[in-house]
Amino acid sequence: MGAPARHGKKPERYEEILAAAAQCFSQQGFAATSIDSVARFLGSTKGRVYHYFPSKLDLFNAVRDRGMEHSFEAIRPGYEAKAPAVDRLALMAHGQSYAMMQHIAYMQVLLDGLRQRRYGATTEFQRSAMLRHLEQRDAFEARYMEVLRAAAADGALRIGDMRLVSRSFLAAVNVPVFWYVPRADDGPEKFARFSDEITQFAMQGLGVDWTPERMQHMHKLRELVDA
Amino acid sequence: MGAPARHGKKPERYEEILAAAAQCFSQQGFAATSIDSVARFLGSTKGRVYHYFPSKLDLFNAVRDRGMEHSFEAIRPGYEAKAPAVDRLALMAHGQSYAMMQHIAYMQVLLDGLRQRRYGATTEFQRSAMLRHLEQRDAFEARYMEVLRAAAADGALRIGDMRLVSRSFLAAVNVPVFWYVPRADDGPEKFARFSDEITQFAMQGLGVDWTPERMQHMHKLRELVDA
DNA sequence: AAGCAAACATACTACCGGGTATGCTGTCAA
DNA sequence: TTGACAGCATACCCGGTAGTATGTTTGCTT
Numbered sequence: 001m002g003a004p005a006r007h008g009k010k011p012e013r014y015e016e017i018l019a020a021a022a023q024c025f026s027q028q029g030f031a032a033t034s035i036d037s038v039a040r041f042l043g044s045t046k047g048r049v050y051h052y053f054p055s056k057l058d059l060f061n062a063v064r065d066r067g068m069e070h071s072f073e074a075i076r077p078g079y080e081a082k083a084p085a086v087d088r089l090a091l092m093a094h095g096q097s098y099a100m101m102q103h104i105a106y107m108q109v110l111l112d113g114l115r116q117r118r119y120g121a122t123t124e125f126q127r128s129a130m131l132r133h134l135e136q137r138d139a140f141e142a143r144y145m146e147v148l149r150a151a152a153a154d155g156a157l158r159i160g161d162m163r164l165v166s167r168s169f170l171a172a173v174n175v176p177v178f179w180y181v182p183r184a185d186d187g188p189e190k191f192a193r194f195s196d197e198i199t200q201f202a203m204q205g206l207g208v209d210w211t212p213e214r215m216q217h218m219h220k221l222r223e224l225v226d227a
Numbered sequence: 228m229g230a231p232a233r234h235g236k237k238p239e240r241y242e243e244i245l246a247a248a249a250q251c252f253s254q255q256g257f258a259a260t261s262i263d264s265v266a267r268f269l270g271s272t273k274g275r276v277y278h279y280f281p282s283k284l285d286l287f288n289a290v291r292d293r294g295m296e297h298s299f300e301a302i303r304p305g306y307e308a309k310a311p312a313v314d315r316l317a318l319m320a321h322g323q324s325y326a327m328m329q330h331i332a333y334m335q336v337l338l339d340g341l342r343q344r345r346y347g348a349t350t351e352f353q354r355s356a357m358l359r360h361l362e363q364r365d366a367f368e369a370r371y372m373e374v375l376r377a378a379a380a381d382g383a384l385r386i387g388d389m390r391l392v393s394r395s396f397l398a399a400v401n402v403p404v405f406w407y408v409p410r411a412d413d414g415p416e417k418f419a420r421f422s423d424e425i426t427q428f429a430m431q432g433l434g435v436d437w438t439p440e441r442m443q444h445m446h447k448l449r450e451l452v453d454a
Numbered sequence: 455a456a457g458c459a460a461a462c463a464t465a466c467t468a469c470c471g472g473g474t475a476t477g478c479t480g481t482c483a484a
Numbered sequence: 485t486t487g488a489c490a491g492c493a494t495a496c497c498c499g500g501t502a503g504t505a506t507g508t509t510t511g512c513t514t
Contacts, residue, residue: 029258030258031256032257035473036470036471036472045492045493046472047491047492047493050473050474051492052491161421164421164424165424165428168399168428171401171405172432178398179394194388197387197395198391201399202395204434205399205429205431261500261502262501263500263502273463273464274461274464277503282502283502
């Protein structure tokens with residue numbers, strides 16, 4: 001079942017295929033992407049792909065899972081930081097919008113997958129994979145909700161409809177998914193600049209007066225967490 | 228070529244098919260939606276669909292165009308209002324987020340279509356339709372940019388990267404696309420409540436202190452424009 | 455009532471794409 | 485050296501789908 005475990009020798013191949021699939025799925029969507037096109041992207045044939053992944057859906061799920069891992073990893077520094085909830089929230093937002101550009105293909109697939117409503121046609125096994133993913137998504141949102149609630153409890157911000165505001169916040173943070181196209185000369189500086197701007201918008205959206213000083217403070221906090 | 232014009236007698240059929248297609252495309256995406264499934268949705272067969280639309284792509288484009296029309300119509304009251312730019316902007320945001328829920332299926336298709344990158348495989352005719360749509364999208368964004376710039380000129384808000392901020396604003400306004408699922412008992416009150424919340428988030432994101440009084444004022448302005 | 459076209463339904467074709475079965479080649483252990 | 489298996493490529497099968505060709509019915513005109 002678990003394809004990756006058995007191929008201890010050549011995990012690079014696995015990664016290559018995963019990356020190629022992320023590219024194809026993100027550009028054309030699940031249905032429009034053929035296994036052949038993924039193989040062509042790699043300069044190989046179906047045989048290779050099917051050697052590492054049992055089916056198209058498994059390949060897609062692997063890409064999606066990878067995207068999820070990137071997401072969780074992106075917000076972890078902020079989530080685990082010992083700091084006021086508002087600052088943790090900003091750090092989470094910054095990390096996620098940054099990761100959004102860094103792993104754009106995986107993230108686009110991730111968002112795509114969420115809008116897929118599959119019913120009867122899918123087998124029970126496929127449904128379980130879908131449910132597992134939805135659970136992960138909920139867990140992810142729950143982390144935001146948790147820190148949001150804490151910030152509200154601190155009196156740092158006022159919130160009307162919790163669910164609605166948290167989703168607006170998340171959407172604002174995810175925004176690079178829609179317009180970001182990777183360039184060869186893109187680097188950490190550009191990502192950081194964009195993430196700053198996005199973080200500012202999102203925090204202000206919550207009603208927080210997010211001054212340049214607080215942004216600075218957040219970046220210092222990040223350095224502390226990294227070390 | 229223009230299918231709708233020739234069927235002056237039975238435009239309801241045309242609309243039925245369009246609505247059914249919007250449902251299917253929004254739930255399953257372009258590639259995964261078959262003409263047969265659209266027909267089944269209508270309780271008919273392919274013959275009916277192909278009688279009104281020359282091809283699947285034409286049907287899709289028709290749905291997308293309709294979504295565009297809804298979008299332009301939604302922001303028109305705000306765009307054309309004689310009022311300070313900030314208030315016009317808020318009215319545009321409110322109108323669009325409202326329309327987002329009102330015409331959810333069309334809007335989801337609209338957003339989907341924007342992420343489709345088709346290259347070589349498509350014919351020249353199809354490419355032209357794509358380009359036309361991209362132009363419309365640019366024109367739409369341009370209206371927001373125009374009012375945003377005017378508001379900034381008024382000193383009502385400060386903006387860093389114009390393009391980035393306008394896109395964050397738009398994303399915040401489009402947010403219902405991701406989570407809104409229509410219920411039978413949904414009505415104007417619910418839409419308005421949600422739109423209020425979204426508008427508040429978006430305006431605050433720009434750095435505007437969007438008080439309840441200003442929101443009230445905006446609604447009064449809306450009534451004036453409607454009359 | 456007769457003719458004709460709109461408004462479909464049905465039957466069929468051609469092709470594409472997921473999945474599989476099979477074949478080929480290098481490598482490594484015994 | 486010789487299996488044996490990973491790591492693919494190639495060839496093939498078959499279900500699903502866009503598009504078409506051909507009925508068939510309904511309504512409207514003359």
